[in-house]
Amino acid sequence: MNWQELEALEQEFARRVQERFDAYKHKLIATLRKDGSPRISGIEAQFKDGHVSLGMMEGSLKACDLRRDPRLALHSGTKDPSEQAGEVIDAKLSGIAQGVSPDFFHIDVEEVVLISIGDPADHLVIETWHERRGLHSIKRY
Numbered sequence: 001m002n003w004q005e006l007e008a009l010e011q012e013f014a015r016r017v018q019e020r021f022d023a024y025k026h027k028l029i030a031t032l033r034k035d036g037s038p039r040i041s042g043i044e045a046q047f048k049d050g051h052v053s054l055g056m057m058e059g060s061l062k063a064c065d066l067r068r069d070p071r072l073a074l075h076s077g078t079k080d081p082s083e084q085a086g087e088v089i090d091a092k093l094s095g096i097a098q099g100v101s102p103d104f105f106h107i108d109v110e111e112v113v114l115i116s117i118g119d120p121a122d123h124l125v126i127e128t129w130h131e132r133r134g135l136h137s138i139k140r141y
Helices: 003-009 011-022 061-068
Strands: 026-032 038-048 051-055 071-075 088-101 104-117 124-130 134-140
Touching: 003 011, 003 051, 003 104, 011 038, 011 088, 011 104, 026 061, 038 061, 051 088, 061 088
Parallel strands: none
Antiparallel strands: 026 038, 026 071, 038 051, 051 104, 071 088, 088 104, 104 124, 124 134
16 A cells, blocks of 8 residues: 555544654664565655655665565654653554665555554553554553
């Protein structure tokens, strides 16, 4: 599912996720090396024209990883919580990279997680959207 399709299903959730990702220029991407072990790399990502897009240097290890095995996870970066109820502190998504060019990919989104401070601020609220299960929320004390 592309980002625009998720926005159509869960507009408010998608807006909050995108705001968290847009809060920092640099994100973290997890890819899989040739031997199957994980690789974490810095990356810039954009939410544009209904897609989550990733650009990288052609021939970079993360680009090679994605061409070999397109599974990935993308992390927004975590904000130090101020313990303000409702504050979003973390977002992540996972999915499949679709190559647009050797150094540019769109993500087919399979799962999105958003973590925020609960109300009252004595717990976390973990909202998870999955393409097969929809949107669910749990509280973690």
